[in-house]
Amino acid sequence: MEYMDNANWQEVIKIDVNITNIEKVESNNSQVVMISFDGTASGEFFNGSILPGAVDTQKQISDKMLSLSARYILSGKDFMDQNCKIFIENNGIVKEGDNIFYATPKILTDSTNLKWLESASLESHVIPHKNGVEVLIFSTQYK
Numbered sequence: 001m002e003y004m005d006n007a008n009w010q011e012v013i014k015i016d017v018n019i020t021n022i023e024k025v026e027s028n029n030s031q032v033v034m035i036s037f038d039g040t041a042s043g044e045f046f047n048g049s050i051l052p053g054a055v056d057t058q059k060q061i062s063d064k065m066l067s068l069s070a071r072y073i074l075s076g077k078d079f080m081d082q083n084c085k086i087f088i089e090n091n092g093i094v095k096e097g098d099n100i101f102y103a104t105p106k107i108l109t110d111s112t113n114l115k116w117l118e119s120a121s122l123e124s125h126v127i128p129h130k131n132g133v134e135v136l137i138f139s140t141q142y143k
Contacts, residue, residue, distance in 0.1 A: 008140045012117065013086075015041045015050070015074070015135040033058045037132060041074045045114060046086060048076015066094040068101065068126075070135075084111035090124055090135065101126035105137055 021036040035056040040049050054072030074086040092103025103124045107117045120139045127134045 009123070009138040010140075011043065011136055012045050012120075012122075012139045013041055013043045013074075013135075013137040015039060015137070017050070017132040017135060019132045030061045031059075037072070039132065041076065041086075045079045045117075046074070046076060046084075046111075048074045048086075051075050051085075068092050068094060068103065070103075078111045078113045080113045082111060082113060084109060084114065086111070086114065086117070088137075090126075092124070092126070 017037045017039040019035055019037050022033060023036075024031060024033045035058065037054050037056065038050050038052070039054075041047065051073045054070070056068055056070035058066055058068045060066045068091070070088070070090045072088055074088065076084070078084050087108040088105050090103045090105040092101055094101045103126060105122045105124045107114075107120075107122065109115065109117060117139070123138050125136045125138070127136070
């Protein structure tokens with residue numbers, strides 16, 4: 001898949017992730033890493049923070065591509081200043097040598113103003129930084 005091949009992509013949420021704990025198990029040529037994190041979210045449509053319990057599970061089996069699956073809940077306010085929560089499950093594959101990880105987020109929300117995110121075409125870019133990562137979620141279908 002060619003990422004961001006459509007000029008109509010718009011950033012809908014930016015999430016600054018800070019790693020709080022890392023647990024790892026290794027067996028032969030495979031490993032699983034569970035990364036706990038917190039952080040904040042900002043953007044035109046939503047502003048808030050990551051609730052406790054956020055985790056990214058990364059699996060690397062026999063030196064093949066690394067798979068990641070992050071699950072977390074954001075709590076904050078939508079663009080109409082209404083309190084709301086957003087659940088994000090972000091799944092992706094990391095190719096060796098890539099500095100940006102591409103993933104496909106799925107979103108559930110209790111915000112009537114953000115319900116369109118549940119069925120929107122979404123893509124995320126996960127960019128490493130000193131204390132964690134920055135997750136940029138884009139959509140071609142925005143309000």
